[in-house]
Amino acid sequence: MTIQLESSLHHFNPNHFGGISDFLPTADKCERDTLVIACADHGAAPDNVSFASADRFFIVQHIAECVPPPKDRECSSLFKSIELGFSNYDLRHAIVCGHLSCGVIRNWLRDESGPDIGGLRATTVKAVDETYPELTGSAYVERLICEHALFQLENLQMHPLISSRLDARVLKLHLWIVNDQTARVLAYEPQSGNLVPIEEMR
């Protein structure tokens, strides 16, 4: 199943993205070369849903895979973990990984009076409500989850640690959304701006 997204919501350079070939058994790789930022509520370590060998992944799990913008970096334990990953390993890929059954986001939607999580209220809900007014129910929640992950990837690419490596072409971005029921992975295809089954990526 492809999820069609409104590409104008995000600002990415397609040249900064990798694809499925980076993770196939035939890919050039070194051990521990992939940063994964995933939700603490994921239920299974994200390497368990990947077809790549688990020893490639440096995994940081955090509520709703939130990545703070660069101005909030200093007070972020997430970024201390990410910096540790880059200082210890030759990381060549960065995956932001969301999941369709996210309980953190569903619980937050039931009581929006709580603190904002990773710009959900300020950015994602506003953007999704304006862009996809036809969506309701589970389709709305799933679109919110997908767009939230993309906004986190946008935050990630703005950090100097990441942007300098993207510009030097030594790091590639990836955006995965896992279907918790099937363990299938949808990946962001930058050319189309859609989420497609990872094995069908162009």
Ligand SMILES: [Zn+2]
């Ligand atoms: Zn979650």
